[in-house]
Amino acid sequence: RILNATGSDFSKLLRREIELYHQMPKDMRKVAPVLLVSALPFGNYVIFPLAYMFPRHLLCSHFWSLQQRSDFNIIFLQNRLIHNRPVFRHLQSQLDFLKCHPLHDQWANI
Numbered sequence: 001r002i003l004n005a006t007g008s009d010f011s012k013l014l015r016r017e018i019e020l021y022h023q024m025p026k027d028m029r030k031v032a033p034v035l036l037v038s039a040l041p042f043g044n045y046v047i048f049p050l051a052y053m054f055p056r057h058l059l060c061s062h063f064w065s066l067q068q069r070s071d072f073n074i075i076f077l078q079n080r081l082i083h084n085r086p087v088f089r090h091l092q093s094q095l096d097f098l099k100c101h102p103l104h105d106q107w108a109n110i
Contacts, residue, residue, distance in 0.1 A: 027060035034058050 010018055037047040051058040056072050064072065091107070098104050 027062065030058070030060050 013021070034047050034051050038044040047058075055064055055068060056075075061069060061072075088110075091110075095104070095108055098107070101107075
């Protein structure tokens, strides 16, 4: 409601509200199939056990336990770290082309 008011922007929101504003559409898209299938007759007998067995894929983080959040965050971090080494290697290979850049010395020490 704050963003819909005239002359409002993100500067009037708290950090937590901005995170919620950013995360909510993703969460709704992730949970929507579970809700739609559960609305069908006898669909809840199928979808709820599946959501219980595969919470990372079918439920948003609000429904995860603390242990699941920890486990899933480790998986997400591992998936992101896979790309770090190739990116750093590429940056090192491109460092020779940036010798005239003011930050060349700092980047060379990374």
